[in-house]
Amino acid sequence: xxxxxxxxxxxxxxxxxxxxxxxxxxxxxxxxxxxxxxxxxxxxxxxxxxxxxxxxxxxxxxxxxxxxxxxxxxxxxxxxxxxxxxxxxxxxxxxxxxxxxxxxxxxxxxxxxxxxxxxxxxxxxxxxxxxxxxxxxxxxxxxxxxxxxxxxxxxxxxxxxxxxxxxxxxxxxxxxxxxxxxxxxxxxxxxxxxxxxxxxxxxxxxxxxxxxxxxxxxxxxxxxxxxxxxxxxxxxxxxxxxxxxxxxxxxxxxxxxxxxxxxxxxxxxxxxxxxxxxxxxxxxxxxxxxxxxxxxxxxxxxxxxxxxxxxxxxxxxxxxxxxxxxxxxxxxxxxxxxxxxxxxxxxxxxxxxxxxxxxxxxxxxxxxxxxxxxxxxxxxxxxxxxxxxxxxxxxxxxxxxxxxxxxxxxxxxxxxxxxxxxxxxxxxxxxxxxxxxxxxxxxxxxxxxxxxxxxxxxxxxxxxxxxxxxxxxxxxxxxxxxxxxxxxxxxxxxxxxxxxxxxxxxxx
Amino acid sequence: xxxxxxxxxxxxxxxxxxxxxxxxxxxxxxxxxxxxxxxxxxxxxxxxxxxxxxxxxxxxxxxxxxxxxxxxxxxxxxxxxxxxxxxxxxxxxxxxxxxxxxxxxxxxxxxxxxxxxxxxxxxxxxxxxxxxxxxxxxxxxxxxxxxxxxxxxxxxxxxxxxxxxxxxxxxxxxxxxxxxxxxxxxxxxxxxxxxxxxxxxxxxxxxxxxxxxxxxxxxxxxxxxxxxxxxxxxxxxxxxxxxxxxxxxxxxxxxxxxxxxxxxxxxxxxxxxxxxxxxxxxxxxxxxxxxxxxxxxxxxxxxxxxxxxxxxxxxxxxxxxxxxxxxxxxxxxxxxxxxxxxxxxxxxxxxxxxxxxxxxxxxxxxxxxxxxxxxxxxxxxxxxxxxxxxxxxxxxx
Numbered sequence: 061x062x063x064x065x066x067x068x069x070x071x072x073x074x075x076x077x078x079x080x081x082x083x084x085x086x087x088x089x090x091x092x093x094x095x096x097x098x099x100x101x102x103x104x105x106x107x108x109x110x111x112x113x114x115x116x117x118x119x120x121x122x123x124x125x126x127x128x129x130x131x132x133x134x135x136x137x138x139x140x141x142x143x144x145x146x147x148x149x150x151x152x153x154x155x156x157x158x159x160x161x162x163x164x165x166x167x168x169x170x171x172x173x174x175x176x177x178x179x180x181x182x183x184x185x186x187x188x189x190x191x192x193x194x195x196x197x198x199x200x201x202x203x204x205x206x207x208x209x210x211x212x213x214x215x216x217x218x219x220x221x222x223x224x225x226x227x228x229x230x231x232x233x234x235x236x237x238x239x240x241x242x243x244x245x246x247x248x249x250x251x252x253x254x255x256x257x258x259x260x261x262x263x264x265x266x267x268x269x270x271x272x273x274x275x276x277x278x279x280x281x282x283x284x285x286x287x288x289x290x291x292x293x294x295x296x297x298x299x300x301x302x303x304x305x306x307x308x309x310x311x312x313x314x315x316x317x318x319x320x321x322x323x324x325x326x327x328x329x330x331x332x333x334x335x336x337x338x339x340x341x342x343x344x345x346x347x348x349x350x351x352x353x354x355x356x357x358x359x360x361x362x363x364x365x366x367x368x369x370x371x372x373x374x375x376x377x378x379x380x381x382x383x384x385x386x387x388x389x390x391x392x393x394x395x396x397x398x399x400x401x402x403x404x405x406x407x408x409x410x411x412x413x414x415x416x417x418x419x420x421x422x423x424x425x426x427x428x429x430x431x432x433x434x435x436x437x438x439x440x441x442x443x444x445x446x447x448x449x450x451x452x453x454x455x456x457x458x459x460x461x462x463x464x465x466x467x468x469x470x471x472x473x474x475x476x477x478x479x480x481x482x483x484x485x486x487x488x489x490x491x492x493x494x495x496x497x498x499x500x501x502x503x504x505x506x507x508x509x510x511x512x513x514x515x516x517x518x519x520x521x522x523x524x525x526x527x528x529x530x531x532x533x534x535x536x537x538x539x540x541x542x543x544x545x546x547x548x549x550x551x552x553x554x555x556x557x558x559x560x561x562x563x564x565x566x567x568x
Numbered sequence: 569x570x571x572x573x574x575x576x577x578x579x580x581x582x583x584x585x586x587x588x589x590x591x592x593x594x595x596x597x598x599x600x601x602x603x604x605x606x607x608x609x610x611x612x613x614x615x616x617x618x619x620x621x622x623x624x625x626x627x628x629x630x631x632x633x634x635x636x637x638x639x640x641x642x643x644x645x646x647x648x649x650x651x652x653x654x655x656x657x658x659x660x661x662x663x664x665x666x667x668x669x670x671x672x673x674x675x676x677x678x679x680x681x682x683x684x685x686x687x688x689x690x691x692x693x694x695x696x697x698x699x700x701x702x703x704x705x706x707x708x709x710x711x712x713x714x715x716x717x718x719x720x721x722x723x724x725x726x727x728x729x730x731x732x733x734x735x736x737x738x739x740x741x742x743x744x745x746x747x748x749x750x751x752x753x754x755x756x757x758x759x760x761x762x763x764x765x766x767x768x769x770x771x772x773x774x775x776x777x778x779x780x781x782x783x784x785x786x787x788x789x790x791x792x793x794x795x796x797x798x799x800x801x802x803x804x805x806x807x808x809x810x811x812x813x814x815x816x817x818x819x820x821x822x823x824x825x826x827x828x829x830x831x832x833x834x835x836x837x838x839x840x841x842x843x844x845x846x847x848x849x850x851x852x853x854x855x856x857x858x859x860x861x862x863x864x865x866x867x868x869x870x871x872x873x874x875x876x877x878x879x880x881x882x883x884x885x886x887x888x889x890x891x892x893x894x895x896x897x898x899x900x901x902x903x904x905x906x907x908x909x910x911x912x913x914x915x916x917x918x919x920x921x922x923x924x925x926x927x928x929x930x931x932x933x934x935x936x937x938x939x940x941x942x943x944x945x946x947x948x949x950x951x952x953x954x955x956x957x958x959x960x961x962x963x964x965x
Contacts, residue, residue, distance in 0.1 A: 373853060395855045404853065412853055415846035417913050426843055427854040429836040436835045440773075441780030448781070460783070480854065 062127065064089045064254050065143075065223055070109055070121035079105045080119070081278045087223065087271075090252045092245055094265040097275035098300055098499035103258050106275070107225055111138045111145050126222070142222030146212045146229065148497075154201035159183040161200055162215045186214040190244055204359075206237030213244065224248065225256040228497065230264060234357045234525065242268050260499065262297070266290040274299040301501050308500075309532035310508040313515070316535060317348030319386070320519045321402070321488045326380035328361075328368040328543075334376055338364045340543040341380070346488060346519040351510065353530035353551075354523045355559050356540035362523045363407055365540070366490045370404035371397045384487070398427060403486035405477055407493035407523070409470075413477040416466040420458060421447035423465055423476050428484040450479035455505060471502025478509065489513060490521045495529060507533060527556045541566040595793075596958075597906065597922045604926060608933030615936050616929070619811035622804070627738060627883060629928035630817045631656065631876035632895065633921055636902040637828045638872035640920040643903050644832070645865045646845035646912025647696060647703035650896050651710030652873040655688055657892030658718040659877030664727035664887030667734060674734040682874050688714070689870020690863070697862035711896070719889045728886025738883035741813040751806075752813035759805020759814070762822075763798040770794050817879055824872075829917040841865065845912030901948070902927055905955040926951070 063086040072080040087093045109119045112132025132138040167174045183196035192210040230238040274281040284291045328339035367374035371394030391397040406412040424447040432443040447461040454475040495503045539547040539562045547562035609616045666677040695706045746753035832838040843851040852858045906923030908915030
């Protein structure tokens with residue numbers, strides 16, 4: 061069959077550095093085509109070339125769409141042809157309604173006067189198509205992230221989409237929302253809409269993709285046809301990283317000691333809906349040198365728990381006792397929590413973890429400026445040395461520690477956040493989704509680092525939505541659901557099925 | 569460590585280019601100030617840099633620069649303060665009432681004025697930091713309130729003159745122990761001393777950076793920059809010394825400039841203010857007490873606005889209800905011309921100072937040339953826009 065989209069020999073360079081080098085991609089009509097690759101492999105750049113963000117003379121090569129060569133000069137032109145991108149960071153206006161968002165910039169209007177009756181009717185049809193049961197008048201800010209994603213897709217459908225591009229659509233969705241989204245993609249496919257799916261989650265790709273193109277270092281490595289059954293994950297990973305990935309998790313010899321950190325009867329209420337209990341009298345403990353996982357679905361209250369412990373950064377009316385080595389400790393401000401040896405590595409590194417416009421060095425020392433200053437005066441030389449030391453230890457790839465963190469890839473940004481907290485020298489390190497949005501190679505590096513920290517005798521609490529990661533790394537796993545711990549497994553006895561089962565049983 | 573140290577220094581010329589590019593902003597600002605000064609020096613047939621005019625230039629801009637130091641911190645922290653002009657006028661009025669109507673000695677009066685300034689800053693800072701009202705609104709309210717209070721305090725009249733001792737704050741010059749009638753030697757020597765100290769300090773910083781393997785400014789550039797600075801400082805003090813010597817207010821201003829430059833670039837407080845403006849949430853989660861920091865930024869601004877109010881009142885020798893009108897605009901413009909970012913987290917003290925001088929030199933030069941106040945405003949507005957446009961353009965490139 062003639063491909064609906066064909067990109068041939070696409071090359072693009074930034075300041076003499078090749079971001080794309082002779083990339084080929086062919087998508088057949090009604091196909092779900094996955095594009096995978098490590099961060100920095102060139103996936104986003106390729107999509108920007110396709111959608112006209114980088115117009116013609118800025119790249120070389122040929123783009124054929126619907127049988128004709130195209131040279132899009134901007135997103136408006138590519139959208140007019142039915143190519144629509146949904147970015148990882150959703151482009152919805154939170155304080156506008158679903159209907160207003162769907163028709164933003166494309167309002168059904170006559171002489172500038174909008175026909176709202178039509179807009180709402182059309183919105184209702186579109187929402188039905190994507191399986192979202194909400195009123196068109198609902199404000200987007202009142203929707204969860206999963207539903208917002210569906211609104212984005214409805215918006216795309218309103219524009220007669222022929223090729224839908226989804227960039228990491230399930231990165232911030234929980235399992236059931238992800239499944240719903242994948243089902244929706246299969247439904248769109250049945251209607252003949254082609255789809256390019258960029259994702260790090262290989263299990264999802266195995267479920268829905270008809271073909272997989274693997275990019276590495278700006279080149280097409282291979283295109284795998286999945287007609288005769290899904291490709292094996294090992295095969296894909298091998299193509300992505302260009303080496304055998306014998307183990308996805310580093311070997312660990314755990315030396316678990318005495319209990320270091322404990323929470324007793326910890327209760328947290330929602331900051332706005334103050335009568336809603338988000339964490340309900342929870343008990344947990346971490347021992348020296350132990351990696352303890354907290355599994356659970358999105359909305360189980362895991363991040364809320366961690367942030368409430370870390371200087372009451374979330375919630376109201378927080379009660380309960382935090383104990384360090386058996387002694388109650390005051391963790392009511394971030395400073396006090398840090399002084400007692402607690403560090404929290406956020407799940408949202410861009411908005412909560414880093415000062416993006418600042419340099420690597422300045423971010424590294426921010427949580428422990430006392431360590432590089434005397435009488436409040438910073439020794440820049442020492443700061444430089446500290447930052448460089450962590451850069452070496454964590455193998456952060458950058459041009460130098462005076463580089464701004466905004467220019468780093470996700471994995472390297474995460475390393476800077478980790479460096480920041482390691483410099484504060486914590487005894488208990490709370491990691492919240494430490495590998496979210498990070499490519500396979502960098503993940504392994506982060507896992508190795510975490511394992512090393514545990515070997516040094518630090519206690520680690522690891523919150524993660526990726527169950528294999530918890531199973532691969534932890535000594536013990538708590539399962540959290542709706543603000544409570546509903547199960548606890550030693551890692552040896554745990555399995556994905558058991559964890560899911562615990563959640564499902566508790567939800568009933 | 570071995571692999572992290574820069575073992576392979578690029579060729580000198582290439583490093584120089586790299587360094588220039590990275591610090592283009594600062595050098596560019598300085599060069600444009602010099603260019604503007606040269607332009608007006610030529611256009612005014614040398615009037616601009618005459619000792620008398622230079623002294624006036626310093627006196628005229630001192631209060632703007634003093635406030636720009638505080639404003640820079642406020643802007644870097646991600647806020648704005650529109651009330652400084654009104655606070656400035658209000659404090660001038662307060663000083664007049666205390667010293668003229670109640671005949672207080674100038675020392676307690678000055679202290680009370682500075683305290684009141686701090687209290688005003690604290691009040692506004694409390695609303696901004698703890699009550700979470702946008703600073704634009706809080707200080708817009710403050711602008712109206714203190715403009716009104718200044719009027720009320722003065723009953724709509726001008727009050728003056730001030731005691732002689734107080735006037736010295738603005739119109740006084742440092743004493744000359746050498747009794748030089750042609751050239752105030754003390755002033756010149758002080759200038760030379762400061763220039764030397766600055767060079768030595770710069771050298772020490774550079775060696776410390778080198779010691780830790782940091783990338784340093786290439787030697788030629790370092791030498792050129794520091795010698796230009798030193799020569800300029802000495803030349804400036806020589807020029808001023810050939811008139812009446814260094815004005816008292818110049819000493820205050822210079823001390824504050826050095827102090828604030830040090831605070832912002834070298835201390836933990838300064839670093840935390842940048843982090844607060846760069847990403848408040850990340851700063852808070854890194855253990856920075858963001859609310860307290862924002863609060864003190866406003867307290868500091870209040871004290872500096874009060875000081876500027878005193879300097880201005882002393883210079884005019886009366887307190888008028890119109891004092892301080894529109895100062896906030898010059899102060900804010902100075903910060904933005906100097907490269908501060910309206911969204912916070914970016915900006916330098918020396919940038920703001922240079923920005924204030926750019927405005928000051930233009931005011932002064934255009935006045936000498938006889939450009940009307942109408943077109944002066946137009947030109948200043950366009951310069952502000954142009955400076956920020958150049959910034960944005962460079963950033964996007």
